[in-house]
Amino acid sequence: MTSFDPLRFVPWTVRRLSKTFRGMVSTILIPAAVLALAVCMGPLALADSAEALFLAHCSSCHGAGGEGGRGPRLNVPRLLKAPDDAALSTVITNGVSGGAMPGTRMTTEENRQLVAYVLGLGRAEAVEFPGNRQRGESLFWGKGNCGACHTVGPRGQRLGPDLTEIGARRGPAHLRTSLLDPEAEIPDNFSVYRRVILMPDNFLQVRVVTADGKQLTGVRLNEDMLSIQLRDYSGGLHSFLKSELRELDKDWGKSPMPSYRNTLTEAEVEDLVAYLVSLRGGSSD
Amino acid sequence: MGKNPVSFRPSAARAGIHALWSAGEENRHRWILSRLQGLKVRVTSICVLAILLSLALAPKNSAQITSARLRLAPAEPANWLTYSGNTRGHRFSPLAQITTENVRRLKPAWLYQVQDLNAFQTSPLVVDGVMYISEPPSHATALDTRTGRPLWTYRRAIPSDVGVCCGQVNKGLALLGETVFLGTVDAHLVALDAKSGHVRWDLKVADYTTGHSITVAPLIVKDQVVVGISGGEYGIRGFLDAYNPKSGARRWRFWTVPAPGEPGHDTWAGESWKTGSAATWATGSYDPELDLLYWGTGNPGPDYDGTVREGDNLYSNCLLALNPDTGQLKWHFQFTPHDVHDWDANHVPVLIDAAIEGVLRKLVVVANRNAFYYVLDRQTGEFLLGKPYAKQTWAQGLDRKGRPIVLPGTEPTKQGTAVYPGLHGATNWASPAYHPKTRLLYVAVREEGTITYRATAAYKPGAYFSAGGMKGIPGVEPSGSVKAIEVTTGQVRWEFPLHSPPWAGLLSTAGGLVFGGTNEGNFFALHAESGKLLWSFQTGGPVLANPVSYSSGGKQHVAIAAGRTLLAFAIE
Numbered sequence: 107m108t109s110f111d112p113l114r115f116v117p118w119t120v121r122r123l124s125k126t127f128r129g130m131v132s133t134i135l136i137p138a139a140v141l142a143l144a145v146c147m148g149p150l151a152l153a154d155s156a157e158a159l160f161l162a163h164c165s166s167c168h169g170a171g172g173e174g175g176r177g178p179r180l181n182v183p184r185l186l187k188a189p190d191d192a193a194l195s196t197v198i199t200n201g202v203s204g205g206a207m208p209g210t211r212m213t214t215e216e217n218r219q220l221v222a223y224v225l226g227l228g229r230a231e232a233v234e235f236p237g238n239r240q241r242g243e244s245l246f247w248g249k250g251n252c253g254a255c256h257t258v259g260p261r262g263q264r265l266g267p268d269l270t271e272i273g274a275r276r277g278p279a280h281l282r283t284s285l286l287d288p289e290a291e292i293p294d295n296f297s298v299y300r301r302v303i304l305m306p307d308n309f310l311q312v313r314v315v316t317a318d319g320k321q322l323t324g325v326r327l328n329e330d331m332l333s334i335q336l337r338d339y340s341g342g343l344h345s346f347l348k349s350e351l352r353e354l355d356k357d358w359g360k361s362p363m364p365s366y367r368n369t370l371t372e373a374e375v376e377d378l379v380a381y382l383v384s385l386r387g388g389s390s391d
Numbered sequence: 392m393g394k395n396p397v398s399f400r401p402s403a404a405r406a407g408i409h410a411l412w413s414a415g416e417e418n419r420h421r422w423i424l425s426r427l428q429g430l431k432v433r434v435t436s437i438c439v440l441a442i443l444l445s446l447a448l449a450p451k452n453s454a455q456i457t458s459a460r461l462r463l464a465p466a467e468p469a470n471w472l473t474y475s476g477n478t479r480g481h482r483f484s485p486l487a488q489i490t491t492e493n494v495r496r497l498k499p500a501w502l503y504q505v506q507d508l509n510a511f512q513t514s515p516l517v518v519d520g521v522m523y524i525s526e527p528p529s530h531a532t533a534l535d536t537r538t539g540r541p542l543w544t545y546r547r548a549i550p551s552d553v554g555v556c557c558g559q560v561n562k563g564l565a566l567l568g569e570t571v572f573l574g575t576v577d578a579h580l581v582a583l584d585a586k587s588g589h590v591r592w593d594l595k596v597a598d599y600t601t602g603h604s605i606t607v608a609p610l611i612v613k614d615q616v617v618v619g620i621s622g623g624e625y626g627i628r629g630f631l632d633a634y635n636p637k638s639g640a641r642r643w644r645f646w647t648v649p650a651p652g653e654p655g656h657d658t659w660a661g662e663s664w665k666t667g668s669a670a671t672w673a674t675g676s677y678d679p680e681l682d683l684l685y686w687g688t689g690n691p692g693p694d695y696d697g698t699v700r701e702g703d704n705l706y707s708n709c710l711l712a713l714n715p716d717t718g719q720l721k722w723h724f725q726f727t728p729h730d731v732h733d734w735d736a737n738h739v740p741v742l743i744d745a746a747i748e749g750v751l752r753k754l755v756v757v758a759n760r761n762a763f764y765y766v767l768d769r770q771t772g773e774f775l776l777g778k779p780y781a782k783q784t785w786a787q788g789l790d791r792k793g794r795p796i797v798l799p800g801t802e803p804t805k806q807g808t809a810v811y812p813g814l815h816g817a818t819n820w821a822s823p824a825y826h827p828k829t830r831l832l833y834v835a836v837r838e839e840g841t842i843t844y845r846a847t848a849a850y851k852p853g854a855y856f857s858a859g860g861m862k863g864i865p866g867v868e869p870s871g872s873v874k875a876i877e878v879t880t881g882q883v884r885w886e887f888p889l890h891s892p893p894w895a896g897l898l899s900t901a902g903g904l905v906f907g908g909t910n911e912g913n914f915f916a917l918h919a920e921s922g923k924l925l926w927s928f929q930t931g932g933p934v935l936a937n938p939v940s941y942s943s944g945g946k947q948h949v950a951i952a953a954g955r956t957l958l959a960f961a962i963e
């Protein structure tokens with residue numbers, strides 16, 4: 107293998123210049139030229155290259171804005187499989203074991219850009235908000251009576267979703283809307299590539315009428331072609347064979363959670379959001 | 392057969408002949424008859440002894456599978472010799488011990504569990520009491536059908552940088568003579584000794600670092616191993632290969648994307664043919680009378696951005712008919728020209744003979760991913776019939792030649808376009824089943840619209856090259872069904888609803904049953920005529936594979952991979 111001498115390509119005039127001048131050329135002029143060229147290259151411009159990387163490598167599974175699809179949503183404050191930057195970098199390179207996510211081939215620099223971009227998706231919703239966490243906590247268990255349906259750690263009732271880690275999974279804007287207009291924020295995007303449907307990932311209210319006329323309303327826990335399991339609004343667990351039911355109605359987009367628009371002031375809503383955002387699981391806030 | 396040691400004594404013969412002539416005609420007849428009878432008895436008894444001896448001495452579990460035995464596979468209903476049960480792609484078992492009456496008593500006979508977390512997609516082979524399965528990522532195991540106990544296993548070390556779109560999986564093995572053939576995710580073809588699992592040869596088919604891999608079950612065709620390639624989302628140039636089973640030498644390669652000068656090349660703008668994909672990742676079928684090999688091809692690359700590859704993009708999304716000796720293309724039919732929806736035509740082609748408008752014809756039928764059911768003449772590729780079998784919003788219909796009349800505004804955009812069928816199609820790779828008595832084609836149908844969006848992709852070897860993606864349509868929960876399609880009309884006779892879009896294939900049996908599976912773990916049997924549910928079992932894991940049926944200990948069994956488990960069922 108012949109040795110490669112890059113200086114061969116540098117005109118002799120430049121080579122004869124002093125080292126310092128050459129240094130200036132290489133550190134200033136050349137990158138500037140590259141930058142100018144890149145900026146002119148449209149969609150692959152340097153400024154957009156991280157987004158282009160994301161769209162090319164990630165979006166087909168994780169959605170164009172990281173909203174999820176075949177792969178989990180990435181625009182969340184904490185990524186389950188990548189608790190820190192190094193883990194995210196590894197996941198991007200190696201994929202996720204079990205073949206669910208393939209690895210990717212890219213340079214170290216591209217990987218670094220992509221890590222920053224993905225983390226940015228999760229932080230995009232993080233805006234400064236004025237709420238007071240302690241006041242929010244007392245509102246949660248007091249005036250809001252959220253504990254009647256929700257659990258935080260050992261406290262509360264288990265009718266609605268558990269909120270122990272809600273601050274890590276959802277951003278403040280979503281949480282705010284959930285309080286004011288609960289039905290608007292029911293996750294309604296079905297992950298279409300899930301092969302292992304052990305547990306549905308969408309809240310769904312169902313109403314059933316059994317063969318002997320008993321009526322029941324609750325949240326669907328699981329379903330297959332023959333059976334459906336639900337938890338009623340007293341917390342009771344039920345399993346029915348579909349052949350035992352006279353009626354089965356699915357109330358898509360319906361939530362038993364009331365809106366707090368008329369019961370809480372704007373300041374109280376902000377305090378409550380501040381408290382929910384602080385719920386990141388673990389031993390400390 | 393042994394030699395015939397009937398002794399011949401010349402002096403006695405001469406004496407006998409002399410006696411014949413002197414004894415008169417009637418006596419002559421009686422003498423001849425008695426001599427012949429004696430001879431016959433001696434010859435017969437020697438032959439019988441010889442046959443009994445050779446049978447007794449023949450090794451048990453002999454796996455001498457020849458191409459001839461494969462062609463006549465339906466004549467051996469106790470075995471399941473090739474991917475689809477027969478070479479014509481029917482996935483039909485001639486066994487009738489399990490019936491519509493007794494199937495409710497079907498119970499697990501044994502289970503075998505695998506260790507890997509990738510999807511378990513194997514379609515087992517069964518030969519003379521031994522079941523051969525592939526395991527994810529690229530392992531192979533032989534199981535005793537009587538007890539489910541492993542006899543041998545081949546474990547492959549997979550490089551950590553293999554690139555696959557959809558899991559490190561394997562759809563099954565092929566068997567010829569005493570050799571089992573396995574494709575691997577690092578794009579090798581491995582020949583294993585069927586008795587011991589030892590490697591006979593291990594051949595690199597393609598470079599895995601550029602996104603090539605093999606997940607398909609190879610097919611034995613006329614003493615050759617035919618194998619396809621995966622990499623449709625990695626900008627490969629697709630092909631189909633045939634190998635010498637003894638040496639691993641390649642006999643031929645058919646490139647599914649034509650190079651400059653080759654027919655069909657002008658259907659690719661510029662240099663886009665180089666990353667045209669058109670992968671061959673579902674097993675094909677073979678007609679021994681016509682001597683034609685049928686194989687489906689996959690999406691053009693990049694999947695969702697058609698602007699960089701203007702043209703029909705042959706031979707992506709096609710059914711190909713090839714000369715099995717040379718790999719030369721006899722005819723092709725393209726289901727979705729210039730595809731931008733990832734509607735690979737990687738389906739098992741189903742070869743049937745039936746009357747169309749009163750004339751008996753040799754047909755190939757395909758329920759395609761694009762939601763249309765097609766009937767073609769399998770000698771010429773002539774389009775005979777095309778009809779939607781599932782919800783579709785992308786085409787006004789098909790023209791006289793079977794070419795889709797695409798509705799405007801259905802292609803993926805940056806913001807996303809909702810379309811039925813979705814990205815995964817109205818059906819996918821999982822096998823349909825044909826029943827010769829009901830004359831119905833049973834298809835696992837996905838009712839799953841998607842919002843597909845387009846991005847820009849720059850090709851880099853080994854990197855994902857699909858230029859876009861998809862998500863579900865908000866508020867619409869996808870569902871699925873098993874549909875029974877009348878093969879010559881495309882009419883849906885009945886539909887059995889499933890809770891979610893299936894990834895499992897179907898098996899039909901002479902006992903009048905259709906077996907299928909669900910993502911929620913149900914493995915079930917339907918009445919083949921009416922579609923009524925007759926039996927089901929909760930396997931505890933998603934069924935993502937094709938069922939097979941065979942005999943063990945004189946009893947019919949049905950086997951399916953579900954979750955991490957291979958289950959074998961029988962009537963107790």
